[in-house]
Amino acid sequence: MRSFAPALAMAALFAGSAQAEIASDKVRIGVLTDLSGIYESGAGNGSVEAVKMAVEEFGGKVNGKPIEVIAGDHQNKPDVGVSLANRWYDVDKVDVITELVNSAVAFAVLDVTKQKNKMVMLTGAGSADFTGKACAPNNSVHWVYDTYQLSASIAAAVPQLGKKWYFISADYAFGAALEAGLRPALTKAGVDIVGSVKHPLGNTDFSSFVLQAQGSGADVIALNNGGDDTVNALKSAREFGLKAKIVGFGLDSPLAVRAMGLQVGQGAYNVTAWVNREDAETKAWIAKFMERRKVFPGSFQVGTYSAARSYLKAVEAANSTDPKLVIAKMRELPVRDVFTDDGFLRPDGRMVHSVALTQIKTPAESKNEWDMTKVVGKLAGPDVFRPIDQGGCQALK
Known part of the structure; x- marks a missing residue:
């Protein structure tokens, strides 16, 4: 043949x-x-x-x-x-x-x-x-x-933030995924999630949501949103004198932080995917x-x-x-x-x-108009991104 x-x-x-x-x-x-x-x-x-x-x-x-x-x-x-x-x-x-x-x-x-x-x-x-x-x-x-990495990074910082958390989440795919990832990660770290509320994408008035968070007695308010939603929520939190620590997942934009000002943003935590080596x-x-x-x-x-x-x-x-x-x-x-x-x-x-946990500086700490955040800690990528065998990627099978 x-x-x-x-x-x-x-x-x-x-x-x-x-x-x-x-x-x-x-x-x-x-x-x-x-x-x-x-x-x-x-x-x-x-x-x-x-x-x-x-x-x-x-x-x-x-x-x-x-x-x-x-x-x-x-x-x-x-x-x-x-x-x-x-x-x-x-x-x-x-x-x-x-x-x-x-x-x-x-x-x-x-x-x-x-x-x-x-x-x-x-x-x-x-x-x-x-x-x-x-x-x-x-x-x-x-x-x-990604939302898993954000959750894992924040969970690693729980001891210095607080044990009672409240969520203000954007009512669409990103906000839902972030909250879904945060709940098990924080619970595993010993956190008590005392409440949550959802808001529309592109919301401008966060007063009712902030008041609900304030009434919960939470140590930490997690803003599970991004862009202008995070900035507007943070402004409302300051207006109502919220005493809780704030974690804002949409504070990666220097322009947004500068626009709201350090007086408003100071003290808020953020996980950033970019570790500026300077x-x-x-x-x-x-x-x-x-x-x-x-x-x-x-x-x-x-x-x-x-x-x-x-x-x-x-x-x-x-x-x-x-x-x-x-x-x-x-x-x-x-x-x-x-x-x-x-x-x-x-x-x-x-x-x-690698990623980093950062905090917005106080006006007194800032040296120039773009000196707005400080690195609180660096986290290794394999420690915070979801293990590949836990992701459920069917295409790999």
Whole structure:
């Protein structure tokens, strides 16, 4: 009988070679984010600029192919996000979408991405389900933070914060995921959760929610929201003279903290995914960002830069924009940049790295307009990101 093995092997070789190439005349990165709403200051236009900075480090080209960056505003609406993603993938031939910031939008865009075998790099979106039940190891990576990590990081700080907690949570996917992660982590740490309340996304009047929290007698109020919602809740807490310690999960935006002022923000705790090393490389990057944006960068923006940079390094090494090949290459390359010096990408799509517990400074402690937070403690990534065998990522099985 005639053997077809050599012919099949040769066909497989050619098929592999055909895949391992940059598919079109450009490498196109789409930054899909909140350009006009409550998350703009922490992500938005700053994240777009951060991606452009990553592209410039490659001289605007990767393996001779020009890199194009386009931006879109999903308006925190899943249907708008899906519409833009479909157009970008089908018409504009976008290779990868990044940022997203809103978890509800990100879930919807991830579904489209899997259907079309494209790629997303989630940086601002926080639900831990992106590397759990919704994982897509060949189509997505989760870069900056997630709700499990936030919960575990805060639980590690419980002894210095207090034993009675109250939740004020945003009534959508991110707030629900954060609260769901916090409850078991805090309970395990010996915390008594004395109550909780939910508020609409984009709420402006937090007086009733703050009064309920005040009446609970809690030692700590956890603001399980983000962006302007966190800032407005914190302002209400100060107006009513709340004595409890405050943990705000949306205090990663320096612009938002500066806007509300240290008099309002002082003492509030936050877990930040970006540990600013304040070395020469980081200072130079920050100076370049501030020259363009006139504001200090936040962790989502630095993280989006890191994700874009790592993506382009992987495209260069794989000589391909095929999502499976690019993500496989990203797993091989350690993440060493201004965002982190100890990052690595796991098979479930989670990029693991150190994080920090920070506290907003008092006006007396601040040395300049952007000197607003201090690091209370650094936490190792493997200690706070969910173990891969506990995530429930079915695709890995």
